[in-house]
Amino acid sequence: MEYLLLDRLSTLSHPQRMAVFRLLMRRCPDELPAGEIAAALALKASTASVYLSTLTQAGLITKRRDGTRLLYAVNLDATRAVVAGLFSDCCRGRADLCPPQFADLLGTLASSENRKFNVLFVCTGNSARSIMAETILRDLADDKFTAHSAGTAHRSELNPFAVEMLKSKGHDVSHLHSKNLTEFQGADAPMMDFVFTVCDRAANDDCPTWRGQPVSGHWGMPDPVKAQGSEAEKRLAFHQTYGSLHNRLTAFTALSFEALDGGSLQKKIDAIGKEAVTKDQPA
Structure with missing residues (x-):
């Protein structure tokens, strides 16, 4: 040995x-x-x-x-x-x-009745997938989660198709803006409980260790920004991305965080990330 x-x-x-x-x-x-x-x-x-x-x-x-x-x-x-x-x-x-x-790799996620979990979604540009995930989670369970998003490479503008998709689903987009990952790595940044990468490139990047050892997950999916074809075909790509994120986040918010140890919670989050990108759109 x-x-x-x-x-x-x-x-x-x-x-x-x-x-x-x-x-x-x-x-x-x-x-x-x-x-x-x-x-x-x-x-x-x-x-x-x-x-x-x-x-x-x-x-x-x-x-x-x-x-x-x-x-x-x-x-x-x-x-x-x-x-x-x-x-x-x-x-x-x-x-x-x-x-x-x-000391406690498999302990239960620390929580209290009035505590909200901080969740960060990371992709490369913070122009589409991570912005959509942040918005969906905020509107799904604002009482339980504080949603954030950031990109590993800064982009100054949000993708117009992503903004259009969110508006069409009734989301408020007035506060949305592209952010760089460095904004969440300083001493004054909120300590994250969960960090999810939503694109393979961001997941492959060698990111620094997060304070507090948040639970992490990779929910990779195709980049709708790279969709080719007509405007209708491009909108369909964003439509599918929105549907997949909505389904995954619905499953995520339904988890019993306080009842799961770290290992069980990680397995459930990994399983959510393995779900195929849906072609269905939530109403």
Whole structure:
């Protein structure tokens, strides 16, 4: 067992192998094709293949063939074994040796009757998907959640089709504006309870650690801004995105947060993110 731990630590000691591993950790439980991994980390295909092979041989990630594609995902059992190997003395009367953030990984989400949860939706430009998610959640359950959104790359204007879609559904858009992620990373920023990425590019970005260890989730979906064709076809793409977000957020707000431990809550949020993008539109 000690040899296996040393082998895995040695594998992760290489900066670019660690970058691949961290990317797959951020996207957990998603399976990513090798091409997306290479593109996200600006690696040559051949180089990425070598790193993926080494991580697979060490048991840190898994590989599955899907047709002509090879899909990779983090091996959580192996990852937990590495952490347990490093901090094996924590349960032997020396809890003070364990980092504070590991003290209650599966505790229930702290809450009180009058407390509202802070939720942040992140995408690349904060012009469409994250703005729509922020607005939908605010109108679905403003009594329980304070909704925010931001982009990893600043955009000065909201997408007009997104604004039109929200207006057509009766949402107030007068207060909406594009925001950069840095606005939520300062000492004065609200502490988040949940952080959701709604596009793959934002999920692949190496974001800083959030204060308070919020529950995170990836609810990726196609970017309606990139839809091609007539204006009617473009509006249909936003229509589908709105419907998918509305369905996911309806399921999210229905969860019994106070009754779920961290592990159970994370599984439910991951399951919501796996739901297919709907083609139906809420009335």
